[in-house]
Amino acid sequence: MKWLTNLTPEQEYFLNPDALSQTQLWILGLMGQICEMNELRHDVFHNLGTSDQSRQNIAHMMKRDWGIESREDCLSMLEWLRTEGHNAGYMPQQKHFEGLSEAAIDAYIEAHDHDTDEQIRLKLVKAYRHTLQVGGIGAWDFARFITVSRWTTSLGLLSEEEAWEKMLDIAQRAQKSFDSWYSYGLSYIAGRQYWRKTLSEDFAKESTEVIKGLTGSPHSPWNSLPWDLDLSAS
Amino acid sequence: MTCWDIIGISPTVDKKAIKRAYASKLKKHRPDEDPEGFKQLRLAYEEALEEAKFYHPTQEQSPPQPSPVPAAENTTAQAAPHTQREIIDSDRVSCEQAVTELQQAVVELYEDFNARIQLGNWQAIFDQSKTWDMEVLQHIALGLLQFIGRNPFIPSEVISYLENQFAWEENHSWLQQYFEEDFLRYVLNRVIVCRWGLSYRDIRFPENSDLETVETYLRQRELLTYLLDAPEDDERDALLSALQGHNVQDPELYRLLSSLYLNEGDIARALQYSEQLNNTFSGNIDGHLRSANLYYRQGYFSAACSAYESALAVDEEHPLALKGLAACYLQRYDLFASKHLYEQALVQVPFDMEARIQLVQINQKIIQQGLEHLEKHPKDTREQRYVAEGYLETGAYHEAIQFLLPLTKSGFFSKADRDGEFHYLLGLAYEAIDQPEAAENAFNRSLNLAVMSGGNGYEALVKLGETAHANSKFKWAEKMLLQARHFNPESSKVLRLLAGSQFGLEKIDEALENINHAIRINSEEHHSYTIRAIIFMATENYAAEAADLKQVLEYCPTCCRHWHKLGLCLLKLQQPDEAMTAFENATLYNTARQDSALQWIQLALGTGNRDRAQLALEALERAEADPAQITIFKETIERMSSEVANEPNA
Numbered sequence: 001m002k003w004l005t006n007l008t009p010e011q012e013y014f015l016n017p018d019a020l021s022q023t024q025l026w027i028l029g030l031m032g033q034i035c036e037m038n039e040l041r042h043d044v045f046h047n048l049g050t051s052d053q054s055r056q057n058i059a060h061m062m063k064r065d066w067g068i069e070s071r072e073d074c075l076s077m078l079e080w081l082r083t084e085g086h087n088a089g090y091m092p093q094q095k096h097f098e099g100l101s102e103a104a105i106d107a108y109i110e111a112h113d114h115d116t117d118e119q120i121r122l123k124l125v126k127a128y129r130h131t132l133q134v135g136g137i138g139a140w141d142f143a144r145f146i147t148v149s150r151w152t153t154s155l156g157l158l159s160e161e162e163a164w165e166k167m168l169d170i171a172q173r174a175q176k177s178f179d180s181w182y183s184y185g186l187s188y189i190a191g192r193q194y195w196r197k198t199l200s201e202d203f204a205k206e207s208t209e210v211i212k213g214l215t216g217s218p219h220s221p222w223n224s225l226p227w228d229l230d231l232s233a234s
Numbered sequence: 235m236t237c238w239d240i241i242g243i244s245p246t247v248d249k250k251a252i253k254r255a256y257a258s259k260l261k262k263h264r265p266d267e268d269p270e271g272f273k274q275l276r277l278a279y280e281e282a283l284e285e286a287k288f289y290h291p292t293q294e295q296s297p298p299q300p301s302p303v304p305a306a307e308n309t310t311a312q313a314a315p316h317t318q319r320e321i322i323d324s325d326r327v328s329c330e331q332a333v334t335e336l337q338q339a340v341v342e343l344y345e346d347f348n349a350r351i352q353l354g355n356w357q358a359i360f361d362q363s364k365t366w367d368m369e370v371l372q373h374i375a376l377g378l379l380q381f382i383g384r385n386p387f388i389p390s391e392v393i394s395y396l397e398n399q400f401a402w403e404e405n406h407s408w409l410q411q412y413f414e415e416d417f418l419r420y421v422l423n424r425v426i427v428c429r430w431g432l433s434y435r436d437i438r439f440p441e442n443s444d445l446e447t448v449e450t451y452l453r454q455r456e457l458l459t460y461l462l463d464a465p466e467d468d469e470r471d472a473l474l475s476a477l478q479g480h481n482v483q484d485p486e487l488y489r490l491l492s493s494l495y496l497n498e499g500d501i502a503r504a505l506q507y508s509e510q511l512n513n514t515f516s517g518n519i520d521g522h523l524r525s526a527n528l529y530y531r532q533g534y535f536s537a538a539c540s541a542y543e544s545a546l547a548v549d550e551e552h553p554l555a556l557k558g559l560a561a562c563y564l565q566r567y568d569l570f571a572s573k574h575l576y577e578q579a580l581v582q583v584p585f586d587m588e589a590r591i592q593l594v595q596i597n598q599k600i601i602q603q604g605l606e607h608l609e610k611h612p613k614d615t616r617e618q619r620y621v622a623e624g625y626l627e628t629g630a631y632h633e634a635i636q637f638l639l640p641l642t643k644s645g646f647f648s649k650a651d652r653d654g655e656f657h658y659l660l661g662l663a664y665e666a667i668d669q670p671e672a673a674e675n676a677f678n679r680s681l682n683l684a685v686m687s688g689g690n691g692y693e694a695l696v697k698l699g700e701t702a703h704a705n706s707k708f709k710w711a712e713k714m715l716l717q718a719r720h721f722n723p724e725s726s727k728v729l730r731l732l733a734g735s736q737f738g739l740e741k742i743d744e745a746l747e748n749i750n751h752a753i754r755i756n757s758e759e760h761h762s763y764t765i766r767a768i769i770f771m772a773t774e775n776y777a778a779e780a781a782d783l784k785q786v787l788e789y790c791p792t793c794c795r796h797w798h799k800l801g802l803c804l805l806k807l808q809q810p811d812e813a814m815t816a817f818e819n820a821t822l823y824n825t826a827r828q829d830s831a832l833q834w835i836q837l838a839l840g841t842g843n844r845d846r847a848q849l850a851l852e853a854l855e856r857a858e859a860d861p862a863q864i865t866i867f868k869e870t871i872e873r874m875s876s877e878v879a880n881e882p883n884a
Binding site for chain 1: 591
């Protein structure tokens with residue numbers, strides 16, 4: 001990430017300006033790829049700002065992308081992400097494939113040639129079914145849970161305290177479902193591919209650049225925080 | 235034998251083509267199975283990459299000659315013997331007789347399991363059905379559907395063949411006259427789902443198994459598939475014991491049992507059945523993949539490695555097996571073997587992010603290993619290159635620059651960069667951190683060094699062309715890119731950049747020719763459609779421009795700039811409603827877009843669409859447009875509202 005590379009010691013002083021704990025930084029790190037994509041800071045809670053203009057932009061974005069206009073909308077969206085999300089669609093397909101032979105999987109995908117979108121999703125499941133056996137595309141939902149919690153808190157729809165409480169619960173689940181930032185990162189991108197219904201090579205290359213942003217900077221959460229950090233420590 | 239002969243392609247500057255060819259050959263020379271072959275291939279690969287830098291296509295090369303057309307084969311002489319069973323002869327027998335004979339033939343065929351699973355036997359009965367009398371055809375279509383409903387254990391290829399002959403799905407409403415809806419739905423559903431249903435191949439029943447035993451086994455085997463979804467079924471134990479009591483050797487049974495136990499968390503038994511599958515049916519890939527995955531998850535990497543190799547022996551391009559084997563090599567810290575396998579997997583499945591992320595991890599390890607090596611052998615240029623590439627591949631651009639700068643300074647280590655490769659890598663690093671001037675200098679130096687050493691400097695040429703194009707130095711860009719095209723006429727990227735530069739120089743025809751060529755080579759590259767849309771806009775071919783913009787937006791649906799352009803284009807095509815939607819989308823993805831909001835509101839007002847005008851006004855307010863302008867629009871909308879209210883029928 002551009003703002004985080006090659007810092008002088010003085011500049012480094014301003015890293016983590018809100019003095020967040022390691023656990024809090026780890027939790028925010030779950031939306032690391034979203035921050036990289038949008039060139040946002042990893043280490044401040046309100047990373048879209050809290051000015052009136054910022055709030056107006058967040059409000060527009062929340063309405064446009066999430067249909068969130070009130071606290072109720074927000075809570076219901078978070079609940080959906082926590083209990084279902086897109087992983088609820090992915091996992092049954094993956095489970096179905098586990099019971100099929102390789103030839104049957106190909107035949108099943110072939111039989112969906114009338115529905116291109118579904119066929120794309122099935123091809124993604126086919127490609128990732130061994131690696132994402134346990135967590136599926138859960139990281140895609142977890143990261144968006146953190147995003148919605150963080151930005152709706154900037155809007156005042158959640159208090160910071162309740163946002164941290166909710167996010168910690170998700171973080172603990174994420175930590176159990178994956179074994180490294182890399183496997184979490186794969187699950188996130190696979191989820192994004194699944195949602196976008198894309199098998200594009202360009203999309204994969206662009207996503208790899210985002211990953212490089214996280215692996216290339218010593219200050220990124222992937223390099224500065226261990227995946228197995230004890231999250232019970234406040 | 236040249237390196238090109240070994241990797242199996244003609245000389246080229248295209249590194250991707252070399253990698254692809256290498257990956258393809260690697261299947262036959264795996265490092266663990268054929269170390270000598272692998273070594274030779276690896277050397278050839280590196281040599282090819284090296285030679286690519288010096289490759290110059292010569293004018294003397296003659297165009298490829300068309301292959302001689304083989305003489306037409308004497309098909310009559312080789313025609314298959316006539317095996318059609320002549321049951322139907324409308325002139326000879328009555329319809330009733332024909333139907334009876336056909337039904338008898340089907341029953342006889344079904345009763346012999348080994349005969350029933352051969353498609354050819356069904357074809358022998360039904361291949362001439364299209365010539366049958368309509369009455370016979372209808373009777374058989376109905377009878378056969380009923381037969382399948384009651385005797386469903388027929389392979390999918392046979393069912394598909396019969397469906398193709400009798401078109402039951404298409405004639406659903408006709409069939410409703412003869413069958414109960416539930417029965418019909420059951421059979422037609424079976425016609426569909428059997429395509430991915432259980433296979434009947436390689437089943438070995440004990441000798442003297444009668445039809446009833448066979449049918450009972452097949453029914454119970456299907457019930458087992460339901461157990462996978464409902465493991466706590468009361469009948470589980472009875473079913474498993476019945477299935478095992480048949481003493482049938484069946485790859486599907488072993489696979490299903492392995493899945494069942496895996497679902498139940500009994501890894502040992504899951505492995506036992508996948509191993510049984512491998513031992514009894516070694517040509518079946520399912521068991522090898524399953525065992526490999528289970529061994530890997532248990533941490534038995536050597537066993538996993540062997541199982542993945544067995545899977546690759548069955549299907550040498552299977553992406554899961556390639557990735558699995560690569561992961562095993564990574565566990566053994568065999569970085570280059572692992573890297574090559576992941577690259578090979580990417581050739582099979584270019585969208586695979588697992589392989590891409592693993593490659594980033596491997597590069598991190600390669601840097602570490604390389605730096606340790608360089609402490610002892612500081613002048614090893616190959617290792618220096620690995621480290622520098624590793625830094626770039628992991629996004630550590632500042633580290634890459636720090637590492638490369640001493641290697642690119644003249645004097646000290648100057649021999650290291652005889653062909654300009656380190657300067658090229660340095661240019662890439664500068665480019666990644668947005669230092670275009672430093673990048674351009676490095677690319678220029680790289681090109682000079684390459685040319686001085688007799689090379690072509692192809693990659694530096696492309697980069698210089700790209701940089702010049704980005705900075706609107708079109709003449710220079712064209713010069714660089716024409717040279718690059720000379721070395722690689724089939725690079726869609728070069729053609730696209732060249733087209734963009736030529737458009738900048740107002741060479742429209744040449745630009746169009748090059749961009750069309752680029753799209754022919756790679757129709758999924760959305761940047762090419764962007765360039766072509768711009769050319770179409772300039773030539774006022776709005777319909778074509780709109781089509782290309784839609785193509786771009788399909789890839790990048792949140793790109794407000796393209797939505798705005800599409801709106802303008804649709805306006806030219808006099809499609810105001812669609813144009814409004816495009817402008818609306820532009821404001822949706824960028825709230826600051828005053829120009830889109832303005833177009834939208836003007837269109838809405840122009841077409842008398844008050845509701846959309848109101849929405850557009852809100853977008854204009856969000857974009858912080860001139861308050862005086864907003865007031866005027868507000869008043870116009872209010873006026874529209876009151877006019878509507880005052881209409882007699884309002």
